[in-house]
Amino acid sequence: MDIRVTQAPLDPGAEANAFIARAAHAGAVATFTGLVRSMPNDSILSLTLECYPELAINQLTAIAAAAQSRFALADVTIIHRYGRMLPGEPIVQVMASAPHRQAAFDAAQLLMDHLKTDAPFWKQETTPAGTHWVEAKSADDDARARWQ
């Protein structure tokens, strides 16, 4: 298990290659990368994530351990950035290896659904109109609830 909370840039390709190299005997690897989104009709200049690192490590470790035991994962990695990021930059990467694809896919989805609501990060968007805190979405609570 590899849990990282960092202000450093993230290279998802290099991280995926290293994870896959360690998963040689697992059979299946799912990786998910979340990026800073900026759409033509909803444009964002930058995204700043605030973080409580000590709690984030505890929460991400608990989420990863739950996924590992539920889906019998061979390995799991969560890397979550904080600080200021630009559109297109990776914010978060989760990776899961398992004997078969379904467990790896489900684990990646469970990890993301849980860290939307349970990981102590707070997003602040800067748009052409100004800066505002992103509100928590009830759809994220619903997505998390389906794993209970």
Add this chain to the structure above:
Amino acid sequence: MKILYFAWLRERLNRGEEEVDLPADILTIADLISWLADRDEAAALAFEKRALIKTALDARLVSHDTPLAGAKVVALFPPMTGG
């Protein structure tokens, strides 16, 4: 006891952390939030929707009815928006 604040709660209170000496009758996190909210107008406004506020004791998520006894650091923050 040390208190940490994050995101819009930190902004509304105009501080990221503070040390407080608690009166003896402040036993739980809910008591602490009420006590903080009563200090001034900015705090009353910041804690207006206090059911929304999430809390941690010594970097573990806990509910508002958790006793403060023995804890060194309490963190108060809005709903999380990670991922």
